[in-house]
Amino acid sequence: MISTNIQYSNAAIGQDPGVLSEIHSQTKNIAICERSIEHLEPNLAVAIEQPIDFRASGAIQDVSVSLKDYFEAQPHLDEALIQDVLHLLGLFEELTKVSTFRLSLVKVSRTMCPRFHADHNQLRMLCTYFGPGTLWLPDEAVDRKAYRTGKTNESILLNEGLVQQVNTGNLVVLKGSMYPGNNPILHRSPSIGDNGEERILLTMDTNQSMRFPD
Numbered sequence: 261m262i263s264t265n266i267q268y269s270n271a272a273i274g275q276d277p278g279v280l281s282e283i284h285s286q287t288k289n290i291a292i293c294e295r296s297i298e299h300l301e302p303n304l305a306v307a308i309e310q311p312i313d314f315r316a317s318g319a320i321q322d323v324s325v326s327l328k329d330y331f332e333a334q335p336h337l338d339e340a341l342i343q344d345v346l347h348l349l350g351l352f353e354e355l356t357k358v359s360t361f362r363l364s365l366v367k368v369s370r371t372m373c374p375r376f377h378a379d380h381n382q383l384r385m386l387c388t389y390f391g392p393g394t395l396w397l398p399d400e401a402v403d404r405k406a407y408r409t410g411k412t413n414e415s416i417l418l419n420e421g422l423v424q425q426v427n428t429g430n431l432v433v434l435k436g437s438m439y440p441g442n443n444p445i446l447h448r449s450p451s452i453g454d455n456g457e458e459r460i461l462l463t464m465d466t467n468q469s470m471r472f473p474d
Contacts, residue, residue, distance in 0.1 A: 268398035268424075270445070280355055280433050283383065289435040289445040290396055297389065297429035303338035304390045308458055310336045312367040317467055320353050323363050341389070345462060348431065352385045352464045355433065360467035368459040371451050376407065376416050378444035379436040384465050386432045391459030392450035393426035396434075402446055416446065425450070 267273060272282035272291040283291040297304075312334070316326040324346055331342045345365060352361065368391070376397060386394055401422035406415040417423070426432045437444045452459060 268400070270399040270443075271396075271424075277351055277431070280351065280431065283355070283433045283435055286441055289399075289443050290447075291433045292426060293431040294427065295429060295431065297344070300338070300341055300344065300389065300429075303336075303341060304460060307336050307338075307341070308367065308390050308460060310334070310367075312337070312365060312460060314365045315363070317360070317362045319360055320349060323349065323361055327363070327365075348385065348387060348462065349464060351431070352433075355385075356383055356466050358466045362463075362465045362467050364461075364463045366461055366463075368449075368452070368461050372449040374413075374448060374451065376402075376413055376446040376448045378407075378446055379434060380438060381436040381465050382439045384434045384436060384463065386426070386434065386464075387430070387462040388426065388428050389460040389462060391428065391452065391457055391461075393428050393430065394432060394447050395450055396424050396426065396432075396445055396447040398422050398424065399443075407446060413448075 269287060270289050272279050272285070272288045273294065274292075275294050277293050279293055280291045282288050314327065314330045316323045318326075327342060327345060331337050331339075345363075349361065349363065376395075388394065397417070401417060401419050403411075403416055403418050434445045434447060435443070450459075
């Protein structure tokens with residue numbers, strides 16, 4: 261059973277986008293901005309019926325131009341959606357203070373990463389526009405030795421009842437294994453495919469190392 265909307269010491273959760281900056285706190289490895297995307301839902305219900313596969317890398321200006329060109333060629337994607345993606349890219353730029361990024365907006369029809377894991381990066385922003393959101397673990401639910409030695413989810417989980425799930429539309433920033441401090445968030449993709457579920461997933465990564473104060 262997946263529990264939601266519970267505060268844990270390693271998570272910063274709020275409705276103001278400013279909560280995302282708490283990811284830089286030593287005690288936090290996940291930050292979630294809760295929001296409604298009700299205004300996007302009618303178009304997303306149409307968009308999920310068509311292929312979506314956009315990927316770009318480079319400076320924010322180059323990624324933005326490529327994204328706009330892609331949307332112009334995809335009439336099933338609404339202007340409001342591209343404006344939201346561009347807004348989130350701006351938030352991620354402000355959060356990371358870097359100049360180059362990797363961005364993908366794709367339709368997902370299978371479980372991508374079924375094992376709880378940490379990303380090999382510094383920070384990643386995700387937004388599930390359609391379908392079930394990412395699963396993540398409070399620190400008190402994790403056996404990190406089991407994770408480091410390649411054990412299965414059953415061994416990694418100290419308490420299955422503490423598994424959390426990001427709500428559809430919410431912004432989530434994940435601390436990866438390359439972030440100083442070595443306390444990355446363990447997370448995994450929701451199980452889809454066998455039951456016919458699909459997702460529209462936005463992913464953003466830094467394309468260069470962030471600078472941290474000495």
